[in-house]
Amino acid sequence: MPASLIMSRRDLDFLLHEWLDVVSLTSRPYYAEHSRETFDAVLDLAEQMATKHFATHNRRADAHEPHVGPDGRVVLVPEVAAALEAFTGAGLLASDFDEDLGGMQLPAVVSRALHVWFQAANVGTSSYPFLTMANARLLVAHGSPELVDTWVRPMVRGRFFGTMCLSEPQAGSSLADITTRAEPRADGTYRLTGNKTWISGGDHELSENIVHLVLAKVPGGPPGVKGISLFVVPKFLLDENGDPGERNDVVLAGLNHKMGYRGTTNALLNFGEGVHRPGGQAGAVGFLVGEENQGLAQMFHMMNEARVGVGLGATALGYTGHLHSVQYARTRVQGRPIGAKDPATPQVPLIEHPDVRRMLLAQKSYVEGGLALGLYCAKLGDDQRTAATPEERAAAGLLLDVLTPVAKSWPSQWCLEANSLAIQVHGGYGYTRDHDVEQMYRDNRLNPIHEGTHGIQALDLLGRKVVMRDGAGLRLLLDTVAATTARAAALDGEPAEFAARLDAVFARIGATTRRLHGTGDPRLALANATPYLEAVGHAVVAWTWLEQLLAAHGRTGAFYEGKRAAARYFFRWELPGTGPQLDLLDSLDTTLLDAAPEVF
Amino acid sequence: MNIVVLVKQVPDTWSERKLTDADHTLDRDSADAVLDEINERAVEEALLIKEAQGGEVTVITMGPDRATDAIRKALSMGADKAVHLSDPALHGSCAVQTAKVLATLVGTVEGAELVIAGNESTDGRAGAVPAMIAEILGWAQLTQVRKLEVDGTTVRAERETDTGIANLEASLPAVVSVNEKINEPRYPSFKGIMAAKKKPVSTLTIADAGIDASEVGLANATTTVLEAAPKPPRTAGQRVEDDGTGGTKVAEFLVGQKLI
Numbered sequence: 039m040p041a042s043l044i045m046s047r048r049d050l051d052f053l054l055h056e057w058l059d060v061v062s063l064t065s066r067p068y069y070a071e072h073s074r075e076t077f078d079a080v081l082d083l084a085e086q087m088a089t090k091h092f093a094t095h096n097r098r099a100d101a102h103e104p105h106v107g108p109d110g111r112v113v114l115v116p117e118v119a120a121a122l123e124a125f126t127g128a129g130l131l132a133s134d135f136d137e138d139l140g141g142m143q144l145p146a147v148v149s150r151a152l153h154v155w156f157q158a159a160n161v162g163t164s165s166y167p168f169l170t171m172a173n174a175r176l177l178v179a180h181g182s183p184e185l186v187d188t189w190v191r192p193m194v195r196g197r198f199f200g201t202m203c204l205s206e207p208q209a210g211s212s213l214a215d216i217t218t219r220a221e222p223r224a225d226g227t228y229r230l231t232g233n234k235t236w237i238s239g240g241d242h243e244l245s246e247n248i249v250h251l252v253l254a255k256v257p258g259g260p261p262g263v264k265g266i267s268l269f270v271v272p273k274f275l276l277d278e279n280g281d282p283g284e285r286n287d288v289v290l291a292g293l294n295h296k297m298g299y300r301g302t303t304n305a306l307l308n309f310g311e312g313v314h315r316p317g318g319q320a321g322a323v324g325f326l327v328g329e330e331n332q333g334l335a336q337m338f339h340m341m342n343e344a345r346v347g348v349g350l351g352a353t354a355l356g357y358t359g360h361l362h363s364v365q366y367a368r369t370r371v372q373g374r375p376i377g378a379k380d381p382a383t384p385q386v387p388l389i390e391h392p393d394v395r396r397m398l399l400a401q402k403s404y405v406e407g408g409l410a411l412g413l414y415c416a417k418l419g420d421d422q423r424t425a426a427t428p429e430e431r432a433a434a435g436l437l438l439d440v441l442t443p444v445a446k447s448w449p450s451q452w453c454l455e456a457n458s459l460a461i462q463v464h465g466g467y468g469y470t471r472d473h474d475v476e477q478m479y480r481d482n483r484l485n486p487i488h489e490g491t492h493g494i495q496a497l498d499l500l501g502r503k504v505v506m507r508d509g510a511g512l513r514l515l516l517d518t519v520a521a522t523t524a525r526a527a528a529l530d531g532e533p534a535e536f537a538a539r540l541d542a543v544f545a546r547i548g549a550t551t552r553r554l555h556g557t558g559d560p561r562l563a564l565a566n567a568t569p570y571l572e573a574v575g576h577a578v579v580a581w582t583w584l585e586q587l588l589a590a591h592g593r594t595g596a597f598y599e600g601k602r603a604a605a606r607y608f609f610r611w612e613l614p615g616t617g618p619q620l621d622l623l624d625s626l627d628t629t630l631l632d633a634a635p636e637v638f
Numbered sequence: 639m640n641i642v643v644l645v646k647q648v649p650d651t652w653s654e655r656k657l658t659d660a661d662h663t664l665d666r667d668s669a670d671a672v673l674d675e676i677n678e679r680a681v682e683e684a685l686l687i688k689e690a691q692g693g694e695v696t697v698i699t700m701g702p703d704r705a706t707d708a709i710r711k712a713l714s715m716g717a718d719k720a721v722h723l724s725d726p727a728l729h730g731s732c733a734v735q736t737a738k739v740l741a742t743l744v745g746t747v748e749g750a751e752l753v754i755a756g757n758e759s760t761d762g763r764a765g766a767v768p769a770m771i772a773e774i775l776g777w778a779q780l781t782q783v784r785k786l787e788v789d790g791t792t793v794r795a796e797r798e799t800d801t802g803i804a805n806l807e808a809s810l811p812a813v814v815s816v817n818e819k820i821n822e823p824r825y826p827s828f829k830g831i832m833a834a835k836k837k838p839v840s841t842l843t844i845a846d847a848g849i850d851a852s853e854v855g856l857a858n859a860t861t862t863v864l865e866a867a868p869k870p871p872r873t874a875g876q877r878v879e880d881d882g883t884g885g886t887k888v889a890e891f892l893v894g895q896k897l898i
Contacts, residue, residue: 041652073835075710076832079710079711079714079826080828080831083826083831124825127825128825128828142829142832144828
C-alpha cells in the first residue's frame with residue numbers, strides 16, 4: 039500500500055514494540071493466545087479497513103449531515119452502515135472483551151492502536167462502535183449476569199449499539215442537577231421520565247436496537263450526585279427470543295447540528311412522554327445497573343476509559359492532519375530560500391522554509407507525543423487488570439488515575455493546535471473545503487469540550503488526582519519520571535541535557551502543588567487550575583519524548599532522526615513554556631477571582 | 639471438494655522494486671513483502687466454493703521463510719491448512735521450474751481436484767505458471783477467469799482477454815487462474831486471525847518434497863536475465879493550452895493513446 043495519510047504504522051510499531059514492548063504482555067495468562075503475529079495482523083486489518091471503508095466517506099458524511107426524514111427516522115449517508123457492517127463483521131468491536139463474551143482478549147494498548155486508524159480515517163463513523171464498546175464495558179463491570187447476557191452479548195456482536203445519556207438541557211457539566219426520574223415498579227423494573235441531550239449515537243437505523251445507559255434519580259434518594267442511579271433503557275424492549283420487540287417510550291426530539299463530528303448523530307431524547315406505551319403505560323422501561331444511587335461512580339468507571347479514548351481520538355485527528363501537511367509541504371513549491379531570491383531559479387517546496395519546518399515539527403511533537411501518552415495510559419489499563427501482583431496492579435491504576443485528565447486534555451488542546459498548524463501550512467487552500475485539513479480541525483474542536491471539559495479536567499487533576507491518598511498519585515508520577523531521567527542522565531549528550539531540564543520542571547511542579555494546597559483555601563488553590571493542567575501536561579509529554587529518545591538511542595535512519603528532532607523541538611521550544619505558567623501559579627494570582635461579573 | 643490455492647509473496651507494488659546487481663533476481667530486502675492481491679481473490683473464490691459445497695482449502699506457496707506472512711493472511715481469511723516450500727536451492731527458479739515444483743506439491747494434497755491461482759503475479763508477470771501446472775498435471779486449464787462455477791464434476795468459467803469473453807467448460811480436475819473481476823476478497827476476521835495461528839502449516843525443503851536440486855534454481859533455469867536497467871524517470875507530461883480547442887486536443891490525445 040502507498041504510505042498512508044491516515045496514520046503512521048511505522049510510528050505505531052515503534053511505540054508498541056520498541057518502546058512499550060507489548061509482546062511481553064503475552065506472557066500473562068489473559069493474553070497468552072496472542073503474539074506479535076496476531077498484533078500485526080489486526081493492525082494490518084485496521085489499516086486496510088480504515089483506508090477502504092472509513093476514509094472514503096469521511097468528507098461525504100460531513101457534507102451530508104444526518105437529518106430526520108419525513109417518517110421520523112434518522113437518515114445517514116449509506117456508506118456509514120456499510121463501513122460499520124465491515125467493522126463489526128470482522129469482529130473488531132469485540133477486540134478487547136473476554137473470550138466468553140465472544141471477545142478476543144486483545145490487550146487494550148493494541149486495541150487502542152488499531153482504533154486510532156478508524157478515528158483518524160473517519161471519527162464520525164467510528165464513534166458508533168466506540169460508544170458501544172464503552173457502554174458494554176461498563177455493563178460488564180457493574181451489571182448483573184442477566185444484564186450482561188441480555189445487552190452486552192448483542193452489542194459485542196454488533197447487533198445492538200450503545201449510548202451514554204448523562205447531560206440534560208439544564209444540567210451539562212453539573213450532573214448533581216439532573217432531574218430525570220426513575221420510578222420503581224413492582225416487577226423490579228423502573229419507569230423513566232425526563233429529557234437527555236447531547237446524546238451521541240442517540241438515534242439511527244444502523245443497528246437492530248440502541249441500548250441507552252441513562253443517569254436518573256429515584257424519588258426519595260439522597261440529593262445531588264449521591265442520588266444518581268444508572269439504568270439500561272433500550273429503544274426496543276426484547277421479545278422472549280431476545281430480539282427487538284415492543285417500542286420503548288424513548289423518542290427522538292431532534293438532532294443537534296454541529297460544527298464537526300457530523301457523521302455521528304447527536305440527539306435530544308425524550309423519555310417517558312407517552313409517545314409509546316410499553317405494557318400499556320407511559321414511561322420508558324429501565325433496568326437498574328447494580329444498586330440504586332451508585333450511578334455516578336459506575337458511569338465514571340466508563341468515563342475514565344472514555345477520557346483516554348477522547349485523547350487518542352484528538353491525537354488521531356492531529357496525526358492525520360500532520361501527515362497531510364507534510365505531504366503538502368513536500369510537493370507544493372512556493373518561494374525561494376533566503377539569500378537565493380533570483381526569480382530565474384526554480385521555486386522550492388514549502389518544506390525548505392524554516393518556518394514551515396517549525397509548524398511541521400510542532401505538529402510532529404504534539405501528535406507523536408500524544409500518541410505515546412495515550413498508548414502508555416492504555417498499557418497502564420492492561421497492567422491494572424493483569425499485572426502479576428496486586429501491588430503492581432494497584433500502582434498502575436493509581437498512575438492511570440493521575441494521568442487520565444492529562445491524557446484527555448493535553449491532546450485535545452495540542453493536537454487541535456496541530457490541526458490549526460496543518461491548515462496554516464496549506465495557506466489559503468487549507469481554509470477551503472477542498473482540502474481535508476479544515477474538516478479535521480472542525481472535528482477535533484469537540485474534544486476539549488466533551489467527556490469533561492478542559493476546565494473540568496483541570497479541577498480533577500489539581501483538586502482531586504494530585505492530592506488523593508495524601509498525594510500518593512503525584513509521588514508515583516514523580517518517581518516514574520525520575521526513573522526515566524536517571525536512565526537518560528547516564529547517556530550524556532541530549533538525553534542527559536533533557537533529563538536535567540525535566541527533573542527541574544517536575545521539581546517545580548511538586549513545589550507548586552504544595553504551595554497551592556498549602557493555602558488551605560480551595561477557592562484560591564483551584565482558581566488557576568487550567569495553567570496547572572497545561573504545565574503538568576507539557577511536562578508529562580516531555581517525559582514521553584524522553585522515553586522515546588531513549589527507545590531510539592543508538593538507532594540510525596530517517597525515522598529515528600525524526601524522533602530526535604521532535605524531542606529536541608519539544609524540549610527547546612515547548613517545555614520552557616511551563617516556567618511562566620508555574621510562576622503565575624506560585625504567585626497565587628487572583629485576577630480571575632477578582633474579575634466580578636460586572637467587569638465583562 | 640478439496641481445493642488448492644497457490645499464493646505468492648511479492649514486493650509491495652508501492653515500494654521501489656529492484657533486481658540485485660549480482661544475479662538479476664529480486665532484491666527482497668529493498669521492498670516490503672505482501673501477499674499478492676490477486677491471490678486474495680483466489681483464496682476468496684476457493685472459500686466461496688468450500689462454503690457452498692464443503693471440502694478443504696489448502697494454500698501452497700514456495701518462497702523464503704518470510705513468505706509465512708502471506709500464508710497466515712490466507713489462513714486468517716479462512717483457508718484450512720498450508721504447505722510452504724522453503725529452500726535456498728529454489729533461489730532464481732524460472733517459471734517452468736516453478737510450475738514443476740508447484741505441480742509436485744499439488745500432488746501431495748490428498749483429494750485435490752481444483753487448483754486456483756491468480757492469473758499473474760505483480761512481480762514476475764509471466765502469467766504462464768497456472769497453464770504450465772495444468773500441462774504438467776495433465777489437468778484441464780481455465781485461465782484468465784472472471785467468473786467461475788463448479789457444478790458436480792463440471793467447471794464452467796468466463797475467460798476474459800483483450801479480444802473478448804470465452805465461455806469455457808471442463809471436467810475436474812482442473813487448474814483455474816482468476817483475474818481482478820472474479821470477486822471482492824473478504825477481510826480476515828479477528829476470529830480468523832486467532833484461528834490461523836493454530837492451523838497446520840507444513841514447511842518443507844525440496845528434499846522433503848522429493849525434488850532434486852538439479853531441477854531448480856538459477857543455475858538450472860530455462861531462462862536467464864542477461865541485463866536489467868531501472869525504468870527511466872517519468873518524463874514531463876504534454877501540456878495543452880486551452881485556446882478554445884482544449885477539449886478537442888485532450889480527446890485527440892486520449893484517442894491517440896487508445897484510451898477512448
